[in-house]
Amino acid sequence: MKKPFVIFYGLLLYAFAELLWWGYMLVSLQPQRSGMILSEGLMFVSVLSCGAFLFHKSLNKERKLQHQKKNFLLSVTHELKSPLASIKLYLETIQKRNLNKDQIMDFTGKCLLDIDRLNDMVENMLLAAKIENQSYTFPKQQFNLSALVDSVVNRLQINKCDLTQQLINAEIEPKIEVSGDKFALTSVVTNLIENAIKYSSPCATVDVKLYTKSNKVYLEVADHGIGIADEEKNRIFDRFYRVGSEETRNTKGTGLGLYIVKQVLDKHQASIQVRDNRPEGSVFEVVFG
Numbered sequence: 001m002k003k004p005f006v007i008f009y010g011l012l013l014y015a016f017a018e019l020l021w022w023g024y025m026l027v028s029l030q031p032q033r034s035g036m037i038l039s040e041g042l043m044f045v046s047v048l049s050c051g052a053f054l055f056h057k058s059l060n061k062e063r064k065l066q067h068q069k070k071n072f073l074l075s076v077t078h079e080l081k082s083p084l085a086s087i088k089l090y091l092e093t094i095q096k097r098n099l100n101k102d103q104i105m106d107f108t109g110k111c112l113l114d115i116d117r118l119n120d121m122v123e124n125m126l127l128a129a130k131i132e133n134q135s136y137t138f139p140k141q142q143f144n145l146s147a148l149v150d151s152v153v154n155r156l157q158i159n160k161c162d163l164t165q166q167l168i169n170a171e172i173e174p175k176i177e178v179s180g181d182k183f184a185l186t187s188v189v190t191n192l193i194e195n196a197i198k199y200s201s202p203c204a205t206v207d208v209k210l211y212t213k214s215n216k217v218y219l220e221v222a223d224h225g226i227g228i229a230d231e232e233k234n235r236i237f238d239r240f241y242r243v244g245s246e247e248t249r250n251t252k253g254t255g256l257g258l259y260i261v262k263q264v265l266d267k268h269q270a271s272i273q274v275r276d277n278r279p280e281g282s283v284f285e286v287v288f289g
Contacts, residue, residue, distance in 0.1 A: 083114035138181040146176045173211045184264045191257035196223035217288040224281040237262035
């Protein structure tokens with residue numbers, strides 16, 4: 001991306017040099033019209049400078065997007081290889097060793113969890129692509145949101161805490177119904193909870209609340225993790241954007257989860273905001289009007 005900047009600024013400097021030269025020549029030939037020549041020259045410089053600024057901003061944005069896409073591809077490669085390697089190891093162990101029934105059930109259960117993780121990631125990428133191409137129609141129907149949230153919590157819930165597991169504390173008001181795209185809203189709930197787990201400390205509690213208030217439906221997902229800086233709160237819903245720098249970031253992810261959340265909620269006339277949790281972490285609040 002450096003070459004376009006060099007060519008652009010080279011042409012810009014040439015244009016300014018030519019403008020100064022022709023301005024000098026015109027004033028020399030017609031000194032009585034110097035006021036008009038200077039005013040028109042200033043107008044031309046203003047328009048050229050404005051165009052140069054907008055072009056530079058556009059190029060810079062494109063360069064950042066290309067950098068994010070590169071990081072996205074690297075992240076996706078890692079995200080795909082990790083569960084596949086885990087599944088292969090478990091299956092090879094089952095195949096090569098004489099395991100008892102409990103051990104086989106444990107290993108197959110872990111394989112299924114890795115398959116769910118792969119499935120969520122693939123669905124995220126497909127949904128993000130359809131949203132970007134404006135090819136997804138968001139078919140809506142009336143359904144039980146309480147049952148949906150409870151189902152996602154149970155799937156992501158881990159009852160035993162060790163060095164890599166969290167506990168989800170859910171408070172779900174029963175029989176809350178909304179009208180919307182059940183598949184897309186399942187992705188919203190899954191992404192918010194998985195995001196909270198991902199950025200939480202080992203064994204930290206993730207709180208999920210679903211309730212109604214003043215004829216509105218509220219979904220809150222709170223974690224006690226690293227938190228989000230104020231200057232990043234407006235950017236976390238951008239495509240490919242991830243919190244932190246590439247040098248310090250150590251969590252897995254593709255940068256699509258919160259982008260999908262925001263796009264889907266916009267299509268449902270729902271809002272989402274993020275605020276600081278106390279004493280640490282973040283709270284994502286979704287409101288269905």
